[in-house]
Amino acid sequence: MIPHLANQYLCTGCLACVDSCGQAALTKKNGEDGHIYVCYDETLCVGCHRCEKICPAINGERYASNEINDSQAYVAYCTEETLYERSTSGGVFAALARHIISHGGYVCGVVMEDNTAHHIVTSKLEDIPRMQGSKYIQSDMSGIYKRIAQLLKEERKVLFCGMGCQAAGVCSFFKNNRNRQNLYVVDMICGGVPSSLLVKKFMENEKEYSSLVGFRNKGEYVLSCLNRNGNLVYLSNKRTLPLMGFFSDLTKRYSCGNCQFVGIERLSDMTIGDYWGSKIDRQESVAIVHSEKGKALLKELDDVKSYPIDWRFVNDNYRCVIGKSYNNRRLQRKIMPWLFSHLSYASLCGLYGCTFQNPFLTMIFVYNRVVSKIQRFFIQRRKKIIVNRLQQNQFNKKLSAMSNYNGGG
Numbered sequence: 379m380i381p382h383l384a385n386q387y388l389c390t391g392c393l394a395c396v397d398s399c400g401q402a403a404l405t406k407k408n409g410e411d412g413h414i415y416v417c418y419d420e421t422l423c424v425g426c427h428r429c430e431k432i433c434p435a436i437n438g439e440r441y442a443s444n445e446i447n448d449s450q451a452y453v454a455y456c457t458e459e460t461l462y463e464r465s466t467s468g469g470v471f472a473a474l475a476r477h478i479i480s481h482g483g484y485v486c487g488v489v490m491e492d493n494t495a496h497h498i499v500t501s502k503l504e505d506i507p508r509m510q511g512s513k514y515i516q517s518d519m520s521g522i523y524k525r526i527a528q529l530l531k532e533e534r535k536v537l538f539c540g541m542g543c544q545a546a547g548v549c550s551f552f553k554n555n556r557n558r559q560n561l562y563v564v565d566m567i568c569g570g571v572p573s574s575l576l577v578k579k580f581m582e583n584e585k586e587y588s589s590l591v592g593f594r595n596k597g598e599y600v601l602s603c604l605n606r607n608g609n610l611v612y613l614s615n616k617r618t619l620p621l622m623g624f625f626s627d628l629t630k631r632y633s634c635g636n637c638q639f640v641g642i643e644r645l646s647d648m649t650i651g652d653y654w655g656s657k658i659d660r661q662e663s664v665a666i667v668h669s670e671k672g673k674a675l676l677k678e679l680d681d682v683k684s685y686p687i688d689w690r691f692v693n694d695n696y697r698c699v700i701g702k703s704y705n706n707r708r709l710q711r712k713i714m715p716w717l718f719s720h721l722s723y724a725s726l727c728g729l730y731g732c733t734f735q736n737p738f739l740t741m742i743f744v745y746n747r748v749v750s751k752i753q754r755f756f757i758q759r760r761k762k763i764i765v766n767r768l769q770q771n772q773f774n775k776k777l778s779a780m781s782n783y784n785g786g787g
């Protein structure tokens with residue numbers, strides 16, 4: 379009778395199970411580690427096990443693999459300056475959002491409100507700027523699946539954009555929906571989501587700021603905040619707790635350290651991420667299309683320039699194919715809830731934000747660096763193997779296409 383939900387190591391907090399429950403037996407819970415989890419009320423559960431079948435972390439359906447069938451990578455950027463400027467990288471998301479809304483559709487993306495991130499569904503062009511930009515904190519997807527279901531029922535077009543695990547939740551939830559063709563699923567290359575405790579502690583202690591607005595300005599990682607006078611300030615010092623905490627990799631969800639939603643070929647229509655090999659004076663995005671629908675959508679964007687590339691870009695962006703991190707096993711991660719509730723802000727900045735206040739914290743910093751160098755060595759090796767295989771696959775595909783063509787001719 380009792381549903382076997384994903385445990386804290388597998389759960390991604392996508393909340394698909396919560397919206398799938400017809401009895402409201404499942405609810406969102408904020409974990410002690412600052413991540414989103416699910417709890418359930420056995421008095422309401424009728425034992426239908428729908429939640430288990432929907433959960434992309436445990437339902438056994440593969441979201442992505444490193445094999446390539448029809449996925450194709452492009453470098454892309456938006457030529458419309460206002461859309462491009464506010465975006466994290468090339469502005470592909472903003473161009474997609476504008477295209478869908480201009481054609482009467484709805485867009486689902488993430489906004490910051492009260493120093494937390496959550497998905498919204500909107501058909502207003504003026505909401506696009508709020509959704510643009512990466513928020514290095516997990517977004518709350520409460521109620522989103524139900525809202526999308528309602529729109530699909532009304533035969534509206536919907537563009538969903540979120541992390542791989544959230545997109546997997548969406549793909550699983552709407553797998554058998556009769557209007558599935560109206561749903562465009564875009565996921566992102568993801569380096570993992572850090573704990574919301576980083577932002578919470580930062581806001582509690584840096585009292586001159588009233589709210590956190592953004593985390594990044596194109597290639598530069600800077601925190602932007604509104605101060606008490608309502609002015610926007612950029613904290614160009616990278617050693618702020620939310621940003622350095624993101625880089626330290628020590629507060630992320632357990633599921634991010636063993637991410638099941640990486641790989642080249644995915645169930646989504648498109649994957650977007652940063653492109654680091656740009657030869658022009660512009661931050662560009664990488665857009666990997668996985669379906670005919672995704673390919674057609676990218677082509678329809680008049681204000682996006684794109685050209686195909688091979689898989690070597692993965693060399694500069696391994697998170698596209700590798701979701702492993704051993705930092706999950708580190709003591710700093712395991713006892714993080716205790717540390718956040720017992721240590722001073724200054725000590726937390728030292729432990730997770732890499733500031734050097736005393737010899738002990740400096741020693742920890744050096745130790746962290748050594749461990750991450752060792753991890754990088756293994757990642758580099760694995761990455762090399764994957765990129766070679768992808769390149770070989772693509773070459774074989776081209777070769778067989780040519781021989782078919784010659785044979786046919």
Ligand SMILES: Cc1cc2nc3c(=O)[nH]c(=O)nc-3n(C[C@H](O)[C@H](O)[C@H](O)COP(=O)(O)OP(=O)(O)OC[C@H]3O[C@@H](n4cnc5c(N)ncnc54)[C@H](O)[C@@H]3O)c2cc1C
Pocket residue numbers: 464465466467468469470471472486487488489495509510511512513514515516517539540541566567568569570571572650651652653663664695697
């Ligand atoms: C936590 C996180 C980690 C990332 N790690 C990597 C990485 O390792 N490598 C890489 O290439 N790219 C990574 N990205 C993606 C990258 O930062 C850009 O978002 C991507 O290049 C697309 O850029 P864009 O200019 O097209 O769109 P953007 O203007 O960046 O908008 C992209 C979309 O992301 C959504 N979004 C923003 N924050 C979140 C969030 N917290 N959860 C879910 N959706 C969100 C927005 O609503 C919007 O729909 C990460 C993003 C996030 C949020």
